[in-house]
Amino acid sequence: MKILVINSGSSSLKFKLYKMQDETALCSGFIEKIGEEKSFVSLVLKEHRLEKKMHITGHTEALNILFDLLFESGLIVDLDELYAVGHRVVHGGSYFSKPTRVNAEVIERLKSLIPLAPLHNPANILGMQALREKCPQLKQVAVFDTAFHHTMPAYAYEYALPKKLYKEEGIRRFGFHGSSHSYILKQTAKILEQEEAKTNIISIHLGNGASICAIEHGKSVDTSMGMTPLEGLVMGSRSGDIDAGIIFYLHRHKGYSIDEIDSLLNKHSGLVGLCGQKDMRLILEKAHDNADFKLALEIFVYRIKKYIGAYLAVLNRTDAIVFTGGIGENSSEIRSMVCEGLQGLGLQVNEEENMQTDKRDFSFHDAGSRIKLMVVSTDEELEIARQTKETLMSALR
Numbered sequence: 001m002k003i004l005v006i007n008s009g010s011s012s013l014k015f016k017l018y019k020m021q022d023e024t025a026l027c028s029g030f031i032e033k034i035g036e037e038k039s040f041v042s043l044v045l046k047e048h049r050l051e052k053k054m055h056i057t058g059h060t061e062a063l064n065i066l067f068d069l070l071f072e073s074g075l076i077v078d079l080d081e082l083y084a085v086g087h088r089v090v091h092g093g094s095y096f097s098k099p100t101r102v103n104a105e106v107i108e109r110l111k112s113l114i115p116l117a118p119l120h121n122p123a124n125i126l127g128m129q130a131l132r133e134k135c136p137q138l139k140q141v142a143v144f145d146t147a148f149h150h151t152m153p154a155y156a157y158e159y160a161l162p163k164k165l166y167k168e169e170g171i172r173r174f175g176f177h178g179s180s181h182s183y184i185l186k187q188t189a190k191i192l193e194q195e196e197a198k199t200n201i202i203s204i205h206l207g208n209g210a211s212i213c214a215i216e217h218g219k220s221v222d223t224s225m226g227m228t229p230l231e232g233l234v235m236g237s238r239s240g241d242i243d244a245g246i247i248f249y250l251h252r253h254k255g256y257s258i259d260e261i262d263s264l265l266n267k268h269s270g271l272v273g274l275c276g277q278k279d280m281r282l283i284l285e286k287a288h289d290n291a292d293f294k295l296a297l298e299i300f301v302y303r304i305k306k307y308i309g310a311y312l313a314v315l316n317r318t319d320a321i322v323f324t325g326g327i328g329e330n331s332s333e334i335r336s337m338v339c340e341g342l343q344g345l346g347l348q349v350n351e352e353e354n355m356q357t358d359k360r361d362f363s364f365h366d367a368g369s370r371i372k373l374m375v376v377s378t379d380e381e382l383e384i385a386r387q388t389k390e391t392l393m394s395a396l397r
Helices: 059-072 104-112 121-134 147-151 163-167 178-192 245-254 258-267 270-275 280-286 291-314 325-330 332-339 380-396
Strands: 002-008 012-019 024-032 039-044 049-054 082-089 140-144 201-206 210-216 219-223 320-324 372-375
Touching: 002 121, 002 380, 012 059, 012 380, 024 059, 024 380, 039 059, 059 121, 082 121, 082 380, 104 121, 121 140, 140 380, 147 178, 147 219, 178 201, 178 210, 178 219, 178 320, 178 372, 178 380, 201 291, 201 325, 210 291, 219 291, 245 258, 270 280, 270 291, 280 291, 280 332, 291 332, 320 325, 325 332, 332 372
Parallel strands: 002 082, 082 140, 201 320, 320 372
Antiparallel strands: 002 012, 012 024, 024 039, 039 049, 201 210, 210 219
């Protein structure tokens, strides 16, 4: 059984092909700069990498090229070998609380959610529509970043706004990075040799986008991102939590338009706004002798600490605090800085274990630590493939 996972962006398409019998990744790749003169195609196999530059007019042509590559490489001989395609969809709103098989009605519903994720959902829909035109018989499943967080209680997801804004307009906290947090839960429970339904963890996904999730008895009970991915931790170019009054001040007194404020908070804030750089490796390097870089690093770490403290209070018991994502998995310095000063909460770091780089998943707490500290490498694409398979198999039962 082979499942193709697709993550469609406005001018890009990332993909990964899995053999689900043993969950082996057969290939991965991406197509970038779709619609531009010099589009770029990359396919990575175990043995080699194939790269091409060409003009790709749109997502339909990009999918044609993707399937041509899969056939040319011998990964697929016949289209019937492909069991299904799983799509990452950023926002499912209140409608979609679980992975859903794609049909015309689902696509129309997703279009109605575009205002909630104007940068992501249109591109996700493009990929589905293009594939329906190319291979109408191929099963497709939409897997939502927001779905994992539908288990949050009302007191965690409702904002303190007039009730009608929730009831009539659907304004509430949704949370994101659901596929990552879901994968981390499953993998952590496996490592701890305990049932997912009995596992309590704080999952910290740190990358260009960043979020933290409190998971109790295997379910998300709170998360840092909100109605959009803008709320919460400091990110590469997103501000995270701010006083909403700043928006009114900028608009009324400084002449910023709503679109300018949107761009400011989403594309020009966070680490980029603080020091002009979002590459954490460079920030760590320059923080030693540059005040702006040092402060950006301190703000980034401090925000994470605050959420850890809050979620330790939320959870009755915490089995582990788990770091993942590009920064969380690869930066021992960030992990050490986040945990520094938290000994009073039961965290004790083993710095020698924290420094290791030869393992995919590992622990880095001292024997006396009341809470385990772990690094678990996320695999959102595999989680999407798993959920795609489970959704379609469940329909057959």
